[in-house]
Amino acid sequence: ETGVTQTPRHLVMGMTNKKSLKCEQHLGHNAMYWYKQSAKKPLELMFVYNFKEQTENNSVPSRFSPECPNSSHLFLHLHTLQPEDSALYLCASSQQWGLAQGVDTQYFGPGTRLTVL
């Protein structure tokens, strides 16, 4: 497998459920990202991990809990979500966060389409 993969591709969950999104990158990168895209809004950064350490939390509610056990894997644990959390969640990776003032290309997965009922 190459690139960035995400599972599941689609997820429907109730507000009381607990679920997890998984991301895996096969590019040897050191930085991984979670983005959220709500309808008709731009991609919005949620979390950044650089060398397995969380470096950014973009004011995300605590019902979203990221985990990065190693540089290749990233999880987003979800619990007691709200219907307004329904969105496309994209994972990305890059060589290193903050590298070379923005020229580091981010490689994206295909996303998980989340629906909260």
Place this chain on the structure above:
Amino acid sequence: ILNVEQSPQSLHVQEGDSTNFTCSFPSSNFYALHWYRWETAKSPEALFVMTLNGDEKKKGRISATLNTKEGYSYLYIKGSQPEDSATYLCACYYNTDKLIFGTGTRLQVFP
């Protein structure tokens, strides 16, 4: 608040037509601009990274220019083909250490 704007929101062209669209961004503390191509149900794919004023990049029939002083970039597609149909995203990097994305231009090319 940094705001990256793309226009138009959507575009329909005939196969063979050439087309272009715009990304506008604040020029203060600007470091880099990224263009991505995003087909439905697939991953966004990086097209170009541009940093210098006057930069021009080309990849096949797609090219891009950058004006950092006035804060805009143009993406051009020459001789559009149906497989060019996608959403084209622009994202800018500032000293905030994160990419700020626009909402994209959705291109549909009809045979």
